[in-house]
Amino acid sequence: MTIQKLLATRDDAIAREDAPAYLAALDAIRLARIPAQIDHCIGNEFYGPKLRDAGINRGADIKTMDDFRRLPAFMTKADHRASQQASLEKYGHSFGLHTCVPKESIIHVAGTSGTTGMPTFYLFTRRDLDMTYEMVGRMLKKAGVRPGDTVLHLFGLSMWLGGTTFMQSLEAYGAHPIPLGAEAGVSRALQYLAACRPRVIAGTPSFLSYLIDRAPEELGKPASAFGVDIVFCGGEPGPAIPPVRKKLQEGYGAKVFDTMLGGWGNAALECGGEHHNGLHFLADEYCFRYDLVDPATREPIELKDGATGEGIHSGLYYEAGPGLRYATGDMLTLHVGTCPHCGEFGTRYSVQGRADDLLNVRGVKIFPSAIKEVVESLRPRTNGQLEIVLDAPPPRVVPPVAVTVEAAEGVAAADFDSLASEIEDQIKARLRIPAKVSMVPEGTIPRSSHKTKLVRVRDAGEG
Numbered sequence: 001m002t003i004q005k006l007l008a009t010r011d012d013a014i015a016r017e018d019a020p021a022y023l024a025a026l027d028a029i030r031l032a033r034i035p036a037q038i039d040h041c042i043g044n045e046f047y048g049p050k051l052r053d054a055g056i057n058r059g060a061d062i063k064t065m066d067d068f069r070r071l072p073a074f075m076t077k078a079d080h081r082a083s084q085q086a087s088l089e090k091y092g093h094s095f096g097l098h099t100c101v102p103k104e105s106i107i108h109v110a111g112t113s114g115t116t117g118m119p120t121f122y123l124f125t126r127r128d129l130d131m132t133y134e135m136v137g138r139m140l141k142k143a144g145v146r147p148g149d150t151v152l153h154l155f156g157l158s159m160w161l162g163g164t165t166f167m168q169s170l171e172a173y174g175a176h177p178i179p180l181g182a183e184a185g186v187s188r189a190l191q192y193l194a195a196c197r198p199r200v201i202a203g204t205p206s207f208l209s210y211l212i213d214r215a216p217e218e219l220g221k222p223a224s225a226f227g228v229d230i231v232f233c234g235g236e237p238g239p240a241i242p243p244v245r246k247k248l249q250e251g252y253g254a255k256v257f258d259t260m261l262g263g264w265g266n267a268a269l270e271c272g273g274e275h276h277n278g279l280h281f282l283a284d285e286y287c288f289r290y291d292l293v294d295p296a297t298r299e300p301i302e303l304k305d306g307a308t309g310e311g312i313h314s315g316l317y318y319e320a321g322p323g324l325r326y327a328t329g330d331m332l333t334l335h336v337g338t339c340p341h342c343g344e345f346g347t348r349y350s351v352q353g354r355a356d357d358l359l360n361v362r363g364v365k366i367f368p369s370a371i372k373e374v375v376e377s378l379r380p381r382t383n384g385q386l387e388i389v390l391d392a393p394p395p396r397v398v399p400p401v402a403v404t405v406e407a408a409e410g411v412a413a414a415d416f417d418s419l420a421s422e423i424e425d426q427i428k429a430r431l432r433i434p435a436k437v438s439m440v441p442e443g444t445i446p447r448s449s450h451k452t453k454l455v456r457v458r459d460a461g462e463g
Contacts, residue, residue: 003285006032010284017345019336023303026347027065030288033316034068035059041324046083046098050074069291069300073312073327080120080326095123099321106320110165110263122161122263123320129168131286131317135267136169138282142269143230143257145200147174152196154189154203154211155234157181161261162234166202175200182207190218193226200230205238205248209384212251213409224253230272234259237351237369240276243376244384249274260351264315264323268349273341278348280339288314290332290347291325295355305336310355329355331367357455359388360395361433368454371435374426375405381419383408385445388455400434403427409442 001009006029013022038059041047054071055061062068075083075098083096093103108124124132145151151170155162157179170177180192182203189211193201201208208231215223231254238244239258248256258270260279265286268279281289292301292309301309311332315322331352338345353367368388376384385406390397405423407416416439427435 001028001032003029003032007285014345017338019305022345023336026284029284030068030316031062031065033285034062034314037314037316037318037322037324038062040319041100041322044098044100046096047074047100047324066300071325072298073293074325075323076327077120077329081118084118084121094118095121096321099123101125101320108165108168109159110161110163111159112161121321122165124165125319128265128319131265132165133169133172135265135283135286136166136261137173139259139261139267139269140170140173140175142280142282143232143255143272145173145175145230149175149200150196150198151175151177151200151202152189152192152198153177153179154182154201154207157183161263162202166261186210186214187218190215193223193228194219194221197227199227200232201228201252201254202232202234204235205233205244206236206385208233209238209244209247209251212247213383223251228252228254230254231256232259233257234261237353237372239270240350241369241373241376242275243373243379245276247379247384264313264318264326266313270348271339271342271344275341276350277339277341278333278335278350280342280344281347281349286315286317288312288316290334290349292332292334293327295331303334303336305334308333308352311349331355331358356394358395359397359401361397361399361401364431364433365395366431366433370431371401371403371427372454374430375403375423377426378419378423380408381411381415382406382423383442385442386454387445390455390457393457394455400424400436401427402436402438404438404440404445406442406445407439413441 010025013025036059042051083098084094087097088094105125106123107126108129110122111119153167157163167177167179178192178196212223231248231252233239239256245256255272257272258276258279260268265283266289267282269282270276270279289311291312292307293299293312294301295310301307311328311330313323313326313328332349333352335348353369357368359366371388372386375382375386383406387404389402389404420437420439423437424435
């Protein structure tokens with residue numbers, strides 16, 4: 001059966017809101033793609049040995065989705081970087097041993113910021129890039145972006161997936177992007193907001209939130225005065241935190257959409273309601289983003305409504321350097337059914353946090369975003385900026401958890417101690433962990449134009 005017919009079967013199950021038939025149709029779509037993807041990778045010097053060690057010599061060896069889901073993860077972020085280092089030493093380029101096409105076929109490169117070492121690269125052939133344009137187009141259409149709309153681009157522009165790749169995707173869709181980028185800084189971003197009157201603005205929630213704070217002082221008007229209807233966020237957990245979401249919605253007078261683009265055909269969009277209801281997955285025929293495994297045992301978890309586990313990502317129709325059973329480190333909760341906001345039946349997922357960011361405090365396991373949500377709830381006395389400072393890398397944390405929190409502008413230093421105690425009490429009551437909070441003036445904690453890290457491990461010798 002062709003992919004189009006399989007998608008029609010999926011759409012019929014969606015129309016009937018038949019969850020078992022819908023999940024079966026998704027498996028059929030994936031199974032139709034996987035053998036060819038494995039055949040594409042089997043001759044590669046990185047993937048070939050891993051596949052053969054797992055008992056797979058050709059794509060036809062995968063006969064069921066259980067066969068595929070029982071395979072181990074073939075790559076982690078660390079493996080990705082090691083593959084790139086090996087190709088640099090062997091071939092003189094950093095695209096990785098897992099590159100499955102001739103170097104001459106690669107026409108676009110994106111990457112991560114590389115804040116923890118060598119950046120990780122995402123490669124695109126012409127087909128890969130056209131597929132990405134299609135996936136981003138689905139996101140834009142679902143959010144209500146129209147061809148011709150002005151989009152003020154304030155993600156880190158450079159070469160990141162949210163940068164040039166997203167810019168080119170906006171152009172392919174027919175939108176009118178303003179390629180400013182977060183690197184331009186707050187003042188320049190506000191100048192362009194006032195000058196260009198974009199219908200759409202895109203960036204990390206922390207950067208967009210900071211623009212709201214600075215707009216009255218620098219522009220003499222609130223950020224909501226400049227005609228923004230749609231706010232695209234990504235890269236950080238902010239849009240899922242109620243106080244952050246509310247600030248962005250009210251600060252721009254706009255709908256807020258959480259997004260996840262990523263590489264290898266992934267595309268997901270949250271639908272812009274008052275509350276965050278999970279990211280609608282939009283790329284069934286191109287990517288398997290939420291193949292969930294237990295982060296401890298690595299065993300597959302049944303894919304059903306409410307299932308939670310680490311996401312294993314596989315590009316299903318990708319040529320250059322495909323992610324095949326890539327352990328993302330993202331802890332996801334799957335939602336199958338009708339979205340409470342938009343009423344659409346399908347698959348959504350919520351990102352709980354990074355598996356390697358999980359904090360274990362005397363047996364209580366929490367993600368840093370939970371602490372951020374507590375701090376955000378104390379607005380307007382805090383501005384939401386915080387840093388969790390650890391003596392050693394997570395997960396094990398010796399209590400109390402050290403948290404540095406910025407006070408909002410106008411909060412007197414004499415009130416810092418009482419506010420710190422109140423935050424400690426809230427963390428204890430809501431999260432059941434002890435914390436030691438240090439209040440600092442606004443502007444103390446470094447900002448980033450890219451992803452804001454909530455956790456910092458003290459350097460050796462740091463007090």
